[in-house]
Amino acid sequence: MPRGPSVIARILKHAPAADVPQTPGDRAPDRQPAAGAPLPADVRRRFNGELHNRTVLGWSPFDLDAHNRFARQFVVLTHDALLVLEENAPPSQLLLCEIEEVKLVEGLGVNRLRVLIDGKIAADLRHTNRHRREMTRLHRKVHRRLSGAPAAEQVPEATAHEDEQEPVCPLCGQFIPDDAEGVCPQCVQKRRVLGRLLDFVRPYRRQVCLAIALTFAASAMTVLPPIFTGRLIDDAVGRFSFARLGLWAACLVVAVSVNEIFSAARLRVLSAIGSQVTRDLRHRIYSHLHELSLRYFAKRRTGSLITRVTTDTDRLWEFIVFGSVDFFGNGVMIALTTIAMLVLNWRLALIALVPLPVVAALSFHCGMKMQRLWGRLWAHWARLTAVVGDVVPGVKVVKAFASERREVERFDTHSGQYADREIAVHRIWAGFGPSISAAMRLGAVGVWVLGGAMVIAHHGAAPHTLGMLVTFTSFVWQFYGPVLELANSNRMITRAATSAQRVFEVLDTPPEIRSRPNAITKARLEGRIEMRNVAFSYEGAAPALRDVSLHVEPGEMIGLCGPSGAGKSTFVNLLLRFYDVTDGQVLLDGVDIRDYDVKWLRREVGIVLQEPHLFHGSVADNIRYARPDADEDQVITAARAANAHDFIVGFPDGYDTLVGERGQSLSGGERQRISIARAILHDPRLLILDEATSSVDTETEKQIRQALDRLIAGRTTIAIAHRLSTLAAADRLVVLDKGRVVETGQHADLVGRKNGVYARLHRTQMETYGLPICDLRFAIEGREAG
Amino acid sequence: MNEVFNLTSDDEGRLVLGRPGHADEVDVRIRRCFPWSRPDHHLSIRDADGRELLLIASLESLPPDQRRAIRRWLADTSFIPRITSVDSIDTRLGHQQWKVQTDRGPAEFRVQEREDIRPLPDQRFRIKDADGNVYELPGLEELDADSREAVEPVI
Numbered sequence: 001m002p003r004g005p006s007v008i009a010r011i012l013k014h015a016p017a018a019d020v021p022q023t024p025g026d027r028a029p030d031r032q033p034a035a036g037a038p039l040p041a042d043v044r045r046r047f048n049g050e051l052h053n054r055t056v057l058g059w060s061p062f063d064l065d066a067h068n069r070f071a072r073q074f075v076v077l078t079h080d081a082l083l084v085l086e087e088n089a090p091p092s093q094l095l096l097c098e099i100e101e102v103k104l105v106e107g108l109g110v111n112r113l114r115v116l117i118d119g120k121i122a123a124d125l126r127h128t129n130r131h132r133r134e135m136t137r138l139h140r141k142v143h144r145r146l147s148g149a150p151a152a153e154q155v156p157e158a159t160a161h162e163d164e165q166e167p168v169c170p171l172c173g174q175f176i177p178d179d180a181e182g183v184c185p186q187c188v189q190k191r192r193v194l195g196r197l198l199d200f201v202r203p204y205r206r207q208v209c210l211a212i213a214l215t216f217a218a219s220a221m222t223v224l225p226p227i228f229t230g231r232l233i234d235d236a237v238g239r240f241s242f243a244r245l246g247l248w249a250a251c252l253v254v255a256v257s258v259n260e261i262f263s264a265a266r267l268r269v270l271s272a273i274g275s276q277v278t279r280d281l282r283h284r285i286y287s288h289l290h291e292l293s294l295r296y297f298a299k300r301r302t303g304s305l306i307t308r309v310t311t312d313t314d315r316l317w318e319f320i321v322f323g324s325v326d327f328f329g330n331g332v333m334i335a336l337t338t339i340a341m342l343v344l345n346w347r348l349a350l351i352a353l354v355p356l357p358v359v360a361a362l363s364f365h366c367g368m369k370m371q372r373l374w375g376r377l378w379a380h381w382a383r384l385t386a387v388v389g390d391v392v393p394g395v396k397v398v399k400a401f402a403s404e405r406r407e408v409e410r411f412d413t414h415s416g417q418y419a420d421r422e423i424a425v426h427r428i429w430a431g432f433g434p435s436i437s438a439a440m441r442l443g444a445v446g447v448w449v450l451g452g453a454m455v456i457a458h459h460g461a462a463p464h465t466l467g468m469l470v471t472f473t474s475f476v477w478q479f480y481g482p483v484l485e486l487a488n489s490n491r492m493i494t495r496a497a498t499s500a501q502r503v504f505e506v507l508d509t510p511p512e513i514r515s516r517p518n519a520i521t522k523a524r525l526e527g528r529i530e531m532r533n534v535a536f537s538y539e540g541a542a543p544a545l546r547d548v549s550l551h552v553e554p555g556e557m558i559g560l561c562g563p564s565g566a567g568k569s570t571f572v573n574l575l576l577r578f579y580d581v582t583d584g585q586v587l588l589d590g591v592d593i594r595d596y597d598v599k600w601l602r603r604e605v606g607i608v609l610q611e612p613h614l615f616h617g618s619v620a621d622n623i624r625y626a627r628p629d630a631d632e633d634q635v636i637t638a639a640r641a642a643n644a645h646d647f648i649v650g651f652p653d654g655y656d657t658l659v660g661e662r663g664q665s666l667s668g669g670e671r672q673r674i675s676i677a678r679a680i681l682h683d684p685r686l687l688i689l690d691e692a693t694s695s696v697d698t699e700t701e702k703q704i705r706q707a708l709d710r711l712i713a714g715r716t717t718i719a720i721a722h723r724l725s726t727l728a729a730a731d732r733l734v735v736l737d738k739g740r741v742v743e744t745g746q747h748a749d750l751v752g753r754k755n756g757v758y759a760r761l762h763r764t765q766m767e768t769y770g771l772p773i774c775d776l777r778f779a780i781e782g783r784e785a786g
Numbered sequence: 787m788n789e790v791f792n793l794t795s796d797d798e799g800r801l802v803l804g805r806p807g808h809a810d811e812v813d814v815r816i817r818r819c820f821p822w823s824r825p826d827h828h829l830s831i832r833d834a835d836g837r838e839l840l841l842i843a844s845l846e847s848l849p850p851d852q853r854r855a856i857r858r859w860l861a862d863t864s865f866i867p868r869i870t871s872v873d874s875i876d877t878r879l880g881h882q883q884w885k886v887q888t889d890r891g892p893a894e895f896r897v898q899e900r901e902d903i904r905p906l907p908d909q910r911f912r913i914k915d916a917d918g919n920v921y922e923l924p925g926l927e928e929l930d931a932d933s934r935e936a937v938e939p940v941i
Contacts, residue, residue, distance in 0.1 A: 068865050070891035108821075109865030109919055121798050128865055129918040304901070372939040379900060379941070738835075 230471030330482035527716030559730030606684030612675030
């Protein structure tokens with residue numbers, strides 16, 4: 001088995017392509033080693049000596065050498081050792097019996113799997129974020145082996161479940177990388193962007209056929225007037241006949257009118273199609289946006305998404321209505337005019353066509369350039385929109401800091417940049433138009449000169465008449481008009497293509513969180529929660545939860561606390577399935593949460609947020625949000641239970657009071673209680689309270705607490721709070737710290753633990769809020785007594 | 787803030803923070819507060835659990851050997867390849883595939899969003915790939931013509 005440079009070269013050659021391999025054969029082994037996939041064949045071959053007679057329990061690629069340069073390497077776990085397979089060095093092995101500890105050290109782009117022997121760093125396997133998942137899995141496996149776990153546990157149940165989930169592209173059968181949001185990079189974009197618009201046009205094919213017929217007719221009509229003009233000169237003027245003058249003039253009037261009637265009809269049909277198609281598109285984008293997971297929104301600016309739904313679809317309308325006409329209609333006109341000219345006089349026709357290649361080359365060249373520039377221009381425009389979209393909702397903050405001027409300056413900077421780009425774009429544009437028209441006009445002059453010479457040489461004898469020359473020069477203009485428009489439509493087409501691409505980008509992103517094909521729904525959720533070794537990390541970030549395990553019985557109230565950043569909100573996000581776990585399982589009533597129907601699941605789980613979001617509409621609409629069919633009685637009952645009824649009725653318009661955008665016209669406590677009423681009406685089996693009583697005064701807090709007690713009764717509840725007093729009613733407290741469950745138990749028990757996280761939090765809050773401990777005790781006893 | 791301290795690296799490459807009245811803190815970490823706009827100012831020295839032990843206002847104010855130790859540690863732990871030239875950028879729906887040469891060797895990565903290419907105040911660009919790795923792209927005029935042509939449409 002050679003271990004020479006050729007093999008190394010092969011490995012190296014494949015190295016950068018790890019995520020987007022060229023052929024299926026290279027593909028599968030590089031992803032998902034923990035799934036029990038075999039080592040890549042070339043690696044196995046190369047290190048055959050070391051791997052001989054050894055079972056590979058796990059492996060991971062890693063990609064940085066000791067000097068932080070890219071290098072393809074592998075680490076392999078066997079029964080007795082960790083093998084480090086490097087390209088440029090003989091493989092080294094670390095015996096498991098000698099290894100003291102393996103640690104994952106996260107850095108800024110450089111992560112290490114650190115192996116310690118006798119307190120010394122025996123190996124520091126450096127890897128970028130690309131291989132963090134694999135290395136984390138391997139680390140866990142090594143860790144389990146070192147801590148003496150039985151071999152059977154090498155493939156834990158949780159991992160098995162996850163492996164089954166590995167997405168495979170239905171078209172090419174290859175694995176889809178986790179970060180591709182489910183879009184197979186191999187298969188996407190095989191069809192031309194604008195061609196895809198046809199899919200949306202298809203339902204209107206009858207109107208489209210009509211529009212095409214009208215376009216064709218209108219174009220054909222334009223060939224007639226020059227011929228009639230020629231006849232008018234030769235037949236009427238040449239013979240000094242008034243009758244014939246009237247005849248040909250009438251023919252001209254008819255031809256022109258019919259042409260315009262056809263054009264008007266065509267425009268009418270096309271604009272209707274355009275409006276319908278873009279309406280369908282807008283609907284598809286907007287409804288698709290709602291299907292997409294939170295992860296998608298977390299990464300994009302609202303402004304850029306708004307532009308896609310509004311401006312981009314508008315540009316597509318423009319393209320369908322005007323662009324398609326320019327394209328098709330002008331094409332037909334050019335073809336017909338060319339034929340007419342060739343039939344009339346092929347020599348003159350060739351002269352007239354001389355500038356054509358110049359025009360074509362010019363427009364092609366400029367088109368490429370323009371495409372780039374338009375893309376950049378759009379990026380600036382999106383940034384500009386984003387600034388407005390960012391600042392307007394935060395206008396309170398702007399005013400509070402008296403930073404209006406700074407905001408205006410920030411806007412001006414972007415606005416100025418946009419203007420600069422726009423000027424640059426139009427500068428090229430401005431040069432382009434005149435050069436084309438100069439080429440055309442020179443062509444026309446050529447026709448006059450040569451045509452004139454022919455008429456003179458033949459003394460005006462047929463077919464070389466004056467009328468023919470006039471007809472011909474008209475044709476030349478009629479020929480170059482569409483050519484120029486075609487070149488101009490380049491701009492519209494490139495704009496439309498950029499817009500279409502962005503629109504389809506949204507449509508091509510499949511929702512990450514989806515119900516699986518045979519998703520389960522249940523008549524009634526009991527509310528038993530179980531978290532099994534749950535780990536989760538947001539994209540490219542350090543793990544937010546690591547190895548969390550927890551049982552919650554139906555009807556139990558869990559108080560979730562811990563310092564900020566401990567993973568409390570992540571915990572809730574997983575429970576609502578806003579995100580899927582990275583590792584481990586979340587079970588509801590003993591069933592994996594991913595096996596349930598997503599919509600059903602979210603209906604069964606209610607949430608009261610720290611910053612409740614109220615939509616524009618009446619108070620009643622907002623309470624009804626979860627159950628639009630609820631009648632007034634139910635709304636009032638819910639509001640009463642939420643201690644909201646009294647203040648709502650106190651408004652002049654009662655339940656019909658408009659809450660204003662984001663509920664700005666209500667106080668924090670009022671918004672809070674409206675959202676509790678919403679949750680009560682929603683009647684979920686599983687309730688999540690996110691810091692529901694923060695930032696309100698004591699009296700309001702009491703009111704809210706009371707409302708919450710009614711809401712909580714009989715439901716499994718997970719309550720998050722920074723203020724520990726909020727959690728006094730909890731059956732059990734779960735304390736998170738740095739993504740782990742560090743303590744669980746009753747308040748009295750936890751607060752007594754020296755050096756406990758909870759005790760520390762509690763002490764700090766005593767100092768801050770000065771809340772006496774007996775108050776908490778009272779609250780607990782009060783709940784137990786009730 | 788001018789606390790007395792001493793930062794050294796041990797023979798394993800770990801940073802050790804010594805302060806009078808405190809036991810030596812082994813394996814401290816450094817985080818830049820403004821990694822892009824003011825990389826040499828406001829460096830937060832933290833213990834292995836992420837608690838801040840010390841905030842260094844400016845690297846300039848440190849004695850040269852300590853400065854060197856910090857720079858070495860930062861260079862060793864942060865991985866931000868500087869793109870020297872761009873071979874190709876393949877724009878597909880939803881993402882871009884970049885093939886580049888960097889000061890750390892050739893690389894190929896995927897950029898998911900336009901938003902992941904962030905212009906920095908000094909004409910440079912900071913590019914985050916789909917894996918969360920960060921690359922630095924110098925200002926356009928520092929690139930060769932081919933690279934510039936490849937990059938222009940996407941920024």
